[in-house]
Amino acid sequence: MEPSSGTGKMDITVTIAEMPRTSDTFEVNEGTFNQPSYKNYPGRSGEVVFLLEGKDYTCSMTVEQYDYDYPDGYVQTLQEASIGNGIDIVFTGDAYDAKDIAKGIFISNAEAGYEHLFDVEPYKTYKDYFNVYAVTAMSDESGIGTVNTIKDSKFGSTFTQNRILLENQDEVFTWAKKADASMDLTKSLVILLQNTSTYEGITYMYADGSAIACCPISAKAYPYDFRGIVQHEAGGHGFGKLADEYIYHNAFIQNCLCADGCEHPQGDEDMRTHYGQMKSLGWFKNLSMTADPSRVPWAHLIYNPQYSDYVDMFEGGYMHTRGMYRSEATSCMNNNIPYFSAISRQAIVERIMKCAGLEFSLESFYALDKDDVGPITKAALEGDRTFGVDPHLNHSTGHGPIFMGEHPNVK
Numbered sequence: 001m002e003p004s005s006g007t008g009k010m011d012i013t014v015t016i017a018e019m020p021r022t023s024d025t026f027e028v029n030e031g032t033f034n035q036p037s038y039k040n041y042p043g044r045s046g047e048v049v050f051l052l053e054g055k056d057y058t059c060s061m062t063v064e065q066y067d068y069d070y071p072d073g074y075v076q077t078l079q080e081a082s083i084g085n086g087i088d089i090v091f092t093g094d095a096y097d098a099k100d101i102a103k104g105i106f107i108s109n110a111e112a113g114y115e116h117l118f119d120v121e122p123y124k125t126y127k128d129y130f131n132v133y134a135v136t137a138m139s140d141e142s143g144i145g146t147v148n149t150i151k152d153s154k155f156g157s158t159f160t161q162n163r164i165l166l167e168n169q170d171e172v173f174t175w176a177k178k179a180d181a182s183m184d185l186t187k188s189l190v191i192l193l194q195n196t197s198t199y200e201g202i203t204y205m206y207a208d209g210s211a212i213a214c215c216p217i218s219a220k221a222y223p224y225d226f227r228g229i230v231q232h233e234a235g236g237h238g239f240g241k242l243a244d245e246y247i248y249h250n251a252f253i254q255n256c257l258c259a260d261g262c263e264h265p266q267g268d269e270d271m272r273t274h275y276g277q278m279k280s281l282g283w284f285k286n287l288s289m290t291a292d293p294s295r296v297p298w299a300h301l302i303y304n305p306q307y308s309d310y311v312d313m314f315e316g317g318y319m320h321t322r323g324m325y326r327s328e329a330t331s332c333m334n335n336n337i338p339y340f341s342a343i344s345r346q347a348i349v350e351r352i353m354k355c356a357g358l359e360f361s362l363e364s365f366y367a368l369d370k371d372d373v374g375p376i377t378k379a380a381l382e383g384d385r386t387f388g389v390d391p392h393l394n395h396s397t398g399h400g401p402i403f404m405g406e407h408p409n410v411k
């Protein structure tokens with residue numbers, strides 16, 4: 001304790017040294033005063049009592065030490081690739097404190113996210129091309145808080161008025177490389193699990209291919225649950241480099257006057273916008289601003305018997321009803337259902353093969369391609385290609401990916 005003595009008003013700094021692991025447990029009330037809920041955790045709990053010398057005045061502070069199996073920076077391998085060079089997927093977290101980690105909340109969320117990502121095609125079929133890691137990241141406080149309550153999180157996840165943003169992207173990349181110091185971020189994906197039940201999500205994308213998909217642990221009902229966020233943000237934006245297909249404005253995108261952050265490109269090659277920049281990189285293949293079916297990225301699928309029943313020209317996407325075209329009635333990039341359109345699956349497989357150091361073959365893609373829907377939707381709506389979800393009934397808080405420039409500043 002510094003200082004150890006003195007008079008008058010002053011600040012006192014108390015440092016508590018970590019003690020060895022123990023077989024002891026202590027009880028914590030995780031409920032409320034009126035509805036207590038007691039649970040036991042491995043570790044220690046006690047009070048430090050301060051007595052003012054010569055006075056009958058005391059104050060105290062409670063100190064808790066949680067013992068955990070996965071300390072800060074611990075790397076757990078969830079899967080090793082058996083095909084190709086091995087594409088790295090790293091799950092790490094923000095706003096998980098020592099208690100959350102001791103309770104196993106982070107590793108449980110990482111394992112669930114891993115299962116969700118590879119429970120949708122084409123990731124299910126190409127699962128063996130990936131290395132998957134979970135890297136523990138400990139924050140001083142638990143949860144992201146609210147607009148009015150700032151909490152101390154490791155990487156700076158924070159609420160703004162209408163979304164959750166990430167402050168320290170470069171630090172997230174650096175932390176993820178604990179899984180493998182030689183990791184090529186341009187051929188990898190970092191998935192940041194943000195410790196909040198709020199429905200949100202944002203992906204930070206760089207021109208060199210690096211990306212961070214921010215995925216809160218949404219408690220909303222299907223299809224806007226945690227599964228939907230992981231598949232949309234990580235599988236769709238982060239790795240697949242796909243565009244949003246949802247619709248907010250009943251207007252031509254070229255002439256829309258909305259002022260809520262939407263882009264209004266004048267064509268696929270409009271380099272004044274992020275949309276045009278993404279197109280120039282060969283991304284956003286699931287959308288086009290041309291109405292000519294012979295010129296869209298999915299032209300080869302429209303008359304292919306394997307896909308012709310459901311691949312066509314559908315107007316609407318990138319937040320607007322008119323002037324933008326997609327290939328199917330709906331998909332994960334529209335409203336988070338567990339299904340990627342055929343051209344989206346092709347774009348994902350093309351990138352898998354490129355990052356794995358292998359050659360992409362359209363014939364091989366056709367042979368292995370599956371248009372299966374995730375188990376929840378398929379069980380209830382077998383054979384319905386709209387999957388029972390109105391393609392214009394979209395989540396009102398969705399945000400497009402943020403283009404961050406050429407590359408992150410990570411050594």
